[in-house]
Amino acid sequence: MNPELSFHIGPISIAMSIVLTWGIMSLLFLFSWLSTRHLSEEPGPTQTILEGAVTVMMDAIEEVLPGKSEMLLPFIGTLWIFILVANLSGIIPGISAPTGNLSVTAALAFLVFLSVHWYGIKSEGVKRYLLHYMSPSPILLPFHLISEISRTVALAVRLFGNIMSLEMAALLVLLVGGLFVPIPLLMLHIVEAVVQAYIFGMLALIYVSGAIASQQRKKNE
Amino acid sequence: MELDWSTFLLEIVNFLILVWILKRFLYLPIVNAIAARKKAIEASLSEARRTREEAERLKERNERKFEEWETHRQSLESQLSADIEAERERLLVQLDSDLSKEKARRIAIAARDADELKRATEKKALLLGAAFSSKLLARLASPQLESLLFDVFMEDLGRASNLQIDAKGTLDVSSAFPLPEEKRTLLKGKMEALLGHPLSATYRENPELVCGLKVSLGPWVLDANLKEELAHFGEIFRNEPLS
DSSP states (O other), X not given: OOTTOEEEETTEEEEHHHHHHXXXXXXXXXXXXXXXXXOOSSOOHHHHHHHHHHHHHHHHHHHHSTTOHHHHIIIIIHHHHHHHHHHHHXXXXXXXXXXXXXXXXXXXXXXXXXHHHHHHHHHHOHHHHHHXXXXXXXXXXXXXXXXXXXXXXXXXXXXXHHHHHHHHHHHHHHHHHOSSTTHHHHHHHHHHHHHHHHHHHHHHHHHXXXXXXXXXXXXXX | OOOOHHHHHHHHHHHHHHHHHHIIIIIHHHHHHHHHHHHHHHHHHHHHHHHHHHHHHHHHHHHHHHHHHHHHHHHHHHHHHHXXXXXXXXXXXXXXXXXXXXXXXXXXXXXXXXXXXXXXXXXXXXXXXXXXXXXHHHHHOSHHHHHHHHHHHHHHHHHTTTOOOOOOSEEEEXXXXXXXXXXXXXXXXXXXXXXXXXXXXXXXXXXXXXXXXEEEETTEEEEEEHHHHHHHHTGGGTTSOOO
């Protein structure tokens, strides 16, 4: 399926990545709604797996930012889950992973960029947050700004490049080697999908924690 | 590989919606379930701790009570031992006393039995002696012996000459054998001399006297016969018949 293939709803062009995103959202909604309808104090297998996954995510956030796991879980957790599912959707024949679209990864990276400032300002206020760009010296302000932009671009391009290249490599191997030859590459795809989802979410967490922690360091000083 | 702004913007919106969906339908229920379970576990742990503390408190109280009971038991045992020892001592003393009393009683009984035996033996000996004497004197009974008894009677009457006998009436003389005339005269004369006035006298034979005579004057009775002498001889068995 061509990721660039799009249709229009009025003036808005809808790319296939957006359609796939809607599909993933629908699946996640249905799964979440169905699996959390009858939670009990004595969990079944599904509830145990869900609780384990949520606990692992909260623990990971807690290790980086103690005491902020409940605040950051919706954003960071959703990044992990969505990117993982989106990456894995590329394994299905005929479907191209939404994260293989630069617009999608750029949107995610832009949300991370915004969330860093959002959580930073929410934590300390606008003035004190903006002052940290001139810390320890105002001379470093341009470097801070370049860093903000470059790491956001890096986030978007890293995820896009990895997923797109994997799919491209699998397509090339399929064309050259035959029907079942790309199977080991698909195994690598699974690993890469998990690793890239983890890296994206972890980097987003580190960036947010950098914004919050720098304010907390100043507060402690 | 070019940036499509509509995709970019729609993806932002989609992701924010997905954040809300997952927060509403996944994270919150799961976190609440975990929190509820933690709360339940905490409640259970708290209850378990409370139960354990209660159990430990009960255990301590029971141990303390057991120690108190043990102390009380030992005290009671000591008291009981002391009471038993005192009771034993008392019983031993009482037993000694009872034994002493019983011993004294047995000694007294033995002495009484010995005395009774002695008395019975003596009585038997006296009875035998009396019987023997009665048989012997009965065999020796004769006018000659009666004559000797008469002489003894007269001699005793002579020693009693200073007696003031104020009696009147007939002098009644009984004898086992016929009293000779000269002895009758002698007896009557002696009696008249003692009384100082004349007397009328009757004489008769009485074999029950065995040997000797019996003189009666009014309320006065003077004996000089074997029957009365043997009766005096056997004073202690006065009621026993002579045989």
